[in-house]
Amino acid sequence: MTEPNRTERPGPRRRAVLRLAGTGALAGLLTAALVMPWAGGLGLAARDAASGFMALPADLEISRLAERVLITDVDDRPIAEVARREREVVDLEHISPWVPAALMAVEDERFYEHSGLDLRGLLRAATRTAQGDTQGGSTITQQYVKNLLIEQATDEEGVQRASERTLVRKLVELRYAIDVEDRLSKDEIMQGYLNLAYFGAGAHGIEIAARRYFSTTAEELDPGQAATIVGLVRAPSYYDPLTNPEAAMERRDLVLDRMVDTGHLEEAQAAGYRGADLGLDPTPRGGSCYHSDEPFFCDYVMRWLQDSEALSEDPAERDFLLGRGGITVRTTLDSDMQAAAQEAIDGRVPPGNTTKFAAQVLVEPGTGDIRAMAQNMRYGFDEQEVGTTSINLAVDQADGGSHGYQAGSTFKTFTLAAALDKGLKYGTGFNSPKSVSVSGLANCDGGTMSAWKVNNAGESDGGSHNMISATKGSVNTYFAQLQRRVGLCETSRMAERVGVHRADGGPLGVWSSFTLGDQEVSPLTVANAYATFASRGTYCEPRAVVSVTIGREGDEDHREIGTRSDCEEGAVPVHVADGVNHLLQQTFKGGTANGLGIGRPAAGKTGTTDNAAYAWFAGHTPNLASAVVVGDIRGGEQNPLQGVQIGGRYYGIVYGGTLPGPIWQATMTRAASDLPAESFAPSPSRFGDPSATPPKKKEEDDDA
Structure with a gap:
């Protein structure tokens, strides 16, 4: 023509x-x-x-x-x-x-x-x-x-x-x-x-x-x-x-x-064209996160841009720049890792007509870079359409997320860190029967808690335990006593040192059951906290954006803005982080994470809340950390993970190792495949025998 x-x-x-x-x-x-x-x-x-x-x-x-x-x-x-x-x-x-x-x-x-x-x-x-x-x-x-x-x-x-x-x-x-x-x-x-x-x-x-x-x-x-x-x-x-x-x-x-x-x-x-059919082949309207490949991560990035002073200190100027566009935002997302996380979630908690959700975040230790952010719920605004939501289930409420989910026994890791930081050794033991009453705990304001009765999840967890055996078995009564030995306030402050905060923006509730994870947090917060241990104590603020380029080369307003990771070396002493990593590796050796190995050194912790309202798995290699949560979007407290059918499989009760764990395993096996198979640092000698067995007699705290 x-x-x-x-x-x-x-x-x-x-x-x-x-x-x-x-x-x-x-x-x-x-x-x-x-x-x-x-x-x-x-x-x-x-x-x-x-x-x-x-x-x-x-x-x-x-x-x-x-x-x-x-x-x-x-x-x-x-x-x-x-x-x-x-x-x-x-x-x-x-x-x-x-x-x-x-x-x-x-x-x-x-x-x-x-x-x-x-x-x-x-x-x-x-x-x-x-x-x-x-x-x-x-x-x-x-x-x-x-x-x-x-x-x-x-x-x-x-x-x-x-x-x-x-x-x-x-x-x-x-x-x-x-x-x-x-x-x-x-x-x-x-x-x-x-x-x-x-x-x-x-x-x-x-x-x-x-x-x-x-x-x-x-x-x-x-x-x-x-x-x-x-x-x-x-x-x-x-x-x-x-x-x-x-x-x-x-x-x-x-x-x-x-x-x-x-x-x-x-x-x-x-x-040849006059009077003929129009030959339309329309492409749906785009121009929003709704139409993107990664809508929830897109929403997270756009909220960051709207609030970040990297573009401008003036909110009105930021709004003008975003409205005018012509901006390229290079993020930290690794599409291959994102695909691994999404497929692992969808394969076990399939999207569609379901109220059960799974969400996962992957974070790079030492940088805070968010490598993946996935959930099974699809992006949508119709509250009547089951299986869709506009809420990013992986992040805090202020970032477009929810009010968070109780994290269960993943918080025991912070008690371990506080204990090691205080100088306690792996062999620190307590008689840990099915049930104990713990008294004498004080919060950070000096207030004394009333006596707290705590139970183990099962009778087999009872007996004498030290840090290693209690971590492998996730023994509630042991960690309640360890928290009393360390101090409730000290335990909560250790959590804050690795970036733990409530998803709803409120202050952490420092009360007796803190070690059992009664605080509502987001998967991003938990993954990033575990990344701090993976990086041997360096805490980094989560980062989603690498750079922002405004305009094209030759434009009068062309500029490129690089972002920097806000990191703090020594947020946790190196030897403490190394000790925590050693303890969490034991869960894969006959513990609650048994059978969830990924073919390389890994550390991890299961978490299941009271009545199985939510189930978690958090874990890391030296170069990648991840946290997975499973629950019911209507509220896990009212709709616990008991007697449920998920992904064609019946669960009498969903534990951290039965559903979040396999999601974590499938994701990390694939996501870490192109990363160096690094080993953790050796266990610090100051904490004693790295294979210490439980004590054979009661110690002074066995009457807790």
Whole structure:
């Protein structure tokens, strides 16, 4: 098919002559028009109409167009596009020549010949407007100016002012058009117009319009497709081919006829499209996290951008920058690890018509980089649709998440750390029967707790235990006594040192059952806390964004903002972290994590709350940490994980090792496969025999 030639714009000399002629003729038009009553509001005397017109504002700022915020993974692979105005700016050379041909044919056939003013069209429009029949007659340059003014409007009043159909607005538009013609080439104006124009269905610019209606690119549009899209400019809602195909077809055929009349298209070519089906192949509207590959992580990143001073210290400026877009956000997400986490979750707690949920986060020790964030619930806003939610179940409430979930025995790890930090050894033992009553605990305000009766999960856990055997068996009565030995306040402060905080933003509740994980926290918090032990005591704030690039190279506002991990070395002493890692490795050796190994050194801890409201598994290698939670989105306390069918399997009770554990195992086996198989540091000698056996006699605290 023969493509239309790009029409050359007039040379400088002819352009100057045309501009002078246009200005003189316009002055004459104004002189004649201003004697009419409807023009008196301009305040211009007939004798100096031309000079008054040229004195109108002409310094229109041609700013960068509002585009998308592009979010990529750590390897620069796109995972989301977010835009208040969905647009992708493309160069004219990457737009099918049929598009400008169709636009000129139907809107401004002498575009490359005039200097922004089509005097015949202007006279016709002015006369009919004066007679009460408001008419167009705007050139492509004038339409470009109008659309640019609408784009730059900061409020609804500004939009209305730029859109009002009055002679005053028309004259200001003309004055700007003259200035734009002086500053930009015709091709630049055409490119700007096609990227700026609204083509309906949320499509701003020709590239998104091509994608929206035909699932193709602007470069690949054929004459029929180009005519369909260009025809929308007149009235996008009315001619919308998705909702009013008959009107769209009629409008397309009119554009094709005009293309033939103006010499841009052969009649034989037009005949092949005229009257034919529109050939729509629509792509659903994007431009939000809802349409992204990773909607929950996308939402987490966008919230971070809205709150982060990395973009600007001024919240209004941040909002403006995000609204204007043209931003590329490189995140910490590893798509391969994300896929591993998602498949492990979906395979065991399948998405769909279920109220049972599973959520998981992977964090890199020593950096805080979030490598994966997955859940089985799909992204949606209809509360009546079971299996969907707009809540990110992996993060804190302030970050778009929930109020959190009690973490169960994963908190025993912090008691171990506090004990080792106090200098206690692995062999520290207590008689740990099925039930004990613990008294004498004091919170951080000096308040004394009432006596606390604590039970083991099963009779087999009873007997004498030390740190190693109690950790392997997750013995409640042992940890209650260890917490008393260490101190309740000291235990809670150790948790805070590794970043533990409530998901609802409230203060940690420092009361007797702290060691059993009665605090509502998020999977991200737990994973990041365990990453602190994996990194031998270096705590890092979770990080989701590596860098933010604003604008393109060559743009006046182009800049790249790198983010830095906020880390604290020595948040936990190295020897304490090494000791904790040694203890948590034992759970895979006949303990609660038996059979959950991943083929390389790993440390981990199961967690099951009272009545199995929630079940957890948290664990790490030296270079990757993860936490998994399973529960019921309606509330685990009212809907415990007892007597439930999940993923085609019946569970009398869901423990941390029976469902979260296998999810963790499947994820980590695959996610860590490309990482070095590092070993943990040796057990510190100061803590005694790393294979200490339980004591054979009661110690002084066995009457706790």
